[in-house]
Amino acid sequence: MFIGVDYYPEQWPKSRWPEDVRLMKELGVNVVRIAEFGWQLMEPEEGVYDFSLFDEAIDLLTENGIKIILGTPTATPPAWMAHQYPEILPVDENGVTISFGARRHYTVNSKTYQKFTRKIVRKLAEKYGQHPDVIGWQTDNEYGHEKSDRSYGDEDRMAFQEWLSNKYGSLDALNEAWGTVFWSQTYTAWEQIPVPRKVFQEHNPGLLLDFDRFCADSYTAYNKLQVDILREHISDQQFITHNFVFTELALKQRDIAKDLDFISFDNYPVWGGLPEPIPPAAIAQQHDLCRSTKAGKGYWVLEELSGAQGWSHIGYLPRSGHIKLWTYQAIARGAEAIVYFRWRAARFGTEEFCHGILDHDGKPRRKFEEVKEVFNALKIFGDEWVATKYKAEVGVYYDVENAWAWRIQPQSDAFTHKQELLRFYSGAYRLNAATDMVSPESSLDGLKTVIVPVYFLTNPVFTEKLKKYAADGGTVVLSYRAGVKEPNNAVTEITLPGELGELAGIEVHEYESLQNGQQTRVTGIAGNIMDIMSPATVWCDLIEPKSAEVLAVYRDAFYEGTPAITKNKYGKGNVYYIGTAVEDYFLVRLYRDIFAQAGVQTIELPDDVEMVIRDGEAGSKFLCVLNHSTTASHRVSLPKGTWKDAMTGETFKGDVRLQSLGSFLLIQ
Template sequence: MYIGVDYYPEQWPKNRWPEDVRLMKELGINVVRIAEFGWQLMEPEEGVFDFSLYDEAIDLLTKNGIKVVIGTPTATPPAWMVQKYPDILPTDPNGVTISFGARRHYTVNSRTYQEQTKKIVTEMAKKYGQHPDIIGWQTDNEYGHEKSDRSYGDEDRREFQAWLKGKYGSLQELNEQWGTVFWSQTYTDWSQIPVPRKVYQEHNPSLLLDFDRFCADAYTKYNKLQVDCLKKYIREGQFITHNFVYTDLAINQWDMAKDLDFISFDNYPVWGGLAEPITPAAIATQHDLCRATKHGKGYWVMEELSGAQGWSKIGYLPRPGHIKLWTYQAISRGAEAIVYFRWRAAHFGTEEFCHGVLDHDGKPKRKYNEVKEVIESLSTFGDDWIEADYSAEVGAYYDLENAWAWQIQPQSDAFIHREEFLRFYTPAHKLNAMTDIVNKDSSLDQYKVVIVPIYFLTNPQFTEKLTEYVKNGGTAVFSYRSGVKLPNNFVTGQSLPGALTDLAGIQIHEYESLQSTQQNTVRGTKGAIEGIQSPAKIWCDLIEPTTAEVLAEYEDCFYEGTAAITKNSFGKGTVYYIGSALNEELLDSLYQEIFKEASVETVSTPDSVEIVKRTGKKGVYLSVMNHSTEEASVIHLPEGKWKDPAAGTYYEGKLELKPLAALVLIGQHS
């Protein structure tokens, strides 16, 4: 297994390099990522290439047994390029050109930038493509991050118009699919179509969704440009990856991943001004997305937080144990390599308060020792743990276009897409059900339950697949505001929930959007949630059952007594519809009942404890992690004897977990 660090030799005097490498070897580091921000050094002026600094660094690292992943430096075009070719700069929604001075200051739609990219990537591939100890390549760095996923300049507009012409063929078709008769927006020439810069009111939602699709396609095309340049010169065995961030950007990681050997992502459970880490379920969701992007294939964590992070604001200091906990969580959910960000905190630049394994003084201290402990513990498993089978029984549907549609029309000031997705994913995580992220291309056959949160923008392919899945005995769980939109971002002309009406056995003739200052109340009336009361926030679908039974009702407003949660039999399967944003207590109880009826394997633990089970050649691996920084927890292990190979101890029955404890146990339990 590869365990490494992100290293920036250009930020340190060369007389420090040998000490860095010595400490890396002592730590057990076997790979580094370098060069992803080094364009100016490699091409100090146009057409003049100088790889000498990286040659020296790579030579020192590889002579000491450390492999290298090299990044293409296209996230940071140099100052000379911007001065000579200002057309490469992106444009914000107000029509303002984004200045040089940070990073990601380019638009992928600039043909000039594409040509400059080809030159640097090709020269790098020629230089390092046959190096025996450079094991792989990372294209760019965090495509689309920090609002760089969308650009609104003149070149973007020309490319958008060309993209639309390719998609629709004729203006008549585009006008029909966008409904441009509304507000006299009918186009009579392709050149009239704008990019969605600032307007007095709001742009056509169909235009906005297509613009997001266009931006995602542009990045996929740009990434393929880099991949094609690399593949001409790199040796067999050098991989190509990219480190994604998952914040509902206009980036289609599924499409882009088709051109990559595997995907990577950057795991920051806490960053910037956050007072505490995001929830364990939120972290787990991102790992599940990574695994799903290549349909179950393992992935790399190319940046794993190792110290307090931030630019102008510094985030929470990871507590002793967090590095091990987050490393184990990543590997448990499919990571095959961990690269800690960063090796040492910089003395200068925007990221000078992004702390690393070493702090500014470069001396090994607590974090260094914790990483060393983690690496030593991992050596006891070999590769069997990372190669072990991950078998999920629950799928959670996530669609980028649905996320974009919600960003265009959130409909409530309280609605945040990622948080609402997590509202309906978290109960499955808390029950320690084995979860996958699924999309329209996924097979659903292996799942006992498929959760479909906030299915606002429907996908006919997925709806048809899900209908067959339920007919054949599967269980589906929908949330409020499902079935509303067609793929072109039109509202369906059917009674809600549109194409899901028969499946859910309900009709919704009225609904209410609740703002952050409003709430209703829901009370369970049947089954496991009977008598449980919950605030109803963000949205209230007023459900009228046709064939479904009522499990909960609203208690307030004129719709007191109206159904809020229903359960319907459809074919051999079952469909639940949850009509509002409800609290954990009610949803946890509902999911317990749903999973029990569907025979989903769950493990009851305190909320802070996460358990992941995988099956390898040596036995069953049980990852047990307590995310609480303060509370110890006692859990009941599955039947059998379980060994902690890192400590050489055995457990049976109960296990006490200290705060931030992370163990991987091996047993024969099935």
């Protein structure tokens, strides 16, 4: 198993390098990622290339048995390029050109930038593409991160118009799709179509969604540009990946992933200014999303947090046990390699307060010792654990286009797509069901339940899959605002929930958007939620059952007694519709009934405890148990049988005590 660090030799005196490598060997590092921000050193002036610094660093590392991942340096074009070729710079929605001075200061639509990209990637590939100790390549760094996913300049506008022409073929078709008759927006020439810069009110929803699609396709094409050059020159033994950030950017990671050997991910459970880490369910959801991006294929974590992070503001200091816990969580959910960010905190530059395994003084202390403990453990059982299989029983729908549609029209100041997706995911996470993220392209075979949160922008292919899945005996969970939009971002003319009405067995004639601070209540009237009450926030669909039975009704509103949650028999399957945002405790109770009926395996544990089971060879099982609480220890009931600690060999049966931030791997 590869376990390593992100290293920036260019940021330290060469006299320090041998000590860094000595400490890396003591730690157990067997791979480092380097060079992703090194363009100025590689090409100090146009057409002049110098790889001597990286040659020295690579020689020192590889002589000590450490393998190399090389990053193409295109996330940081050098100052001379921005000065001589300002057309490479991106433009924001106000028409302001983004200045040189940070990173990601380019637009992928710049022909000039594409030309320079081809040159530097080709030079790197020719230089290191057959190096026996360079095991792989990372293209660029965190595509689209920090609002660099959208650019609104003149070159972007011309590329957008060409993209639209290719998509629609005629202006008549575009005008029809967008409904440009509204507000006299009809276009009579492609050149009239703008990029969505700032306007007095809001742009046409169809234009906005297509612009996001265009931006995503531009990044997919830009990544392929790099991949094609690398494939031409590198060894078949070297892989190509990219380290994604999954934050609903105008990117289609699944499309980009088709050109990669596997995907990678940057895992930051806490960041600058946050008083505490994000919820464990949110971290788990990100890992599930990574695993599903390339149809269940394992992924790498190329940046795993190892210290307090931040630029001008510093985030929460990870407690003792956090590094191990977040590492184990990643591997349990599909990570096949872990690379920690960063080896040592920088003394200068924007990331001075992104702390690493070593802090600014370069001396090994608590974090170093914790990472060493993790490395030693993974040397014992890491390869065997990574080789096991993760078998999901519950799929949770995520389509980035649906997220874009919600960003364009959130409809309530209490709504964020990310939070509502997490709301419906968390119910399954709290029951320790084996979850996966599914998309329109995903197969639903083998899943016992499919949860489809806030399915606002429908996808005809996925809708038909859902109908067949339910008809064949699957269980579907829909939520409020399902079936509202067609793929062109226009509202359906079919009574809501549109194409899903027969599936859900309901109609929605009216609804209420609740803003921050507003709420009503729902009361369960059947099953495990009988007589249980929850606040109802964000949205209230007023449901009229057609063939569905009622499970919960609204309280405290003029629509008191109106159905809020229903269950419908569809073919051999069951379809639930949750018409409002309910609290976790209520949703967990509802999910208990849904999962029991569907045959989903659940494990009841304290809220802070996560348990992931993976199947090994010859019937063996690997059980990862994680206590995310920083203060409370928990007694945890293990699944039936005798379990052995993979590290110590100690055996357990029945209950075990898990200390705060405790994590271990058990084998059966």
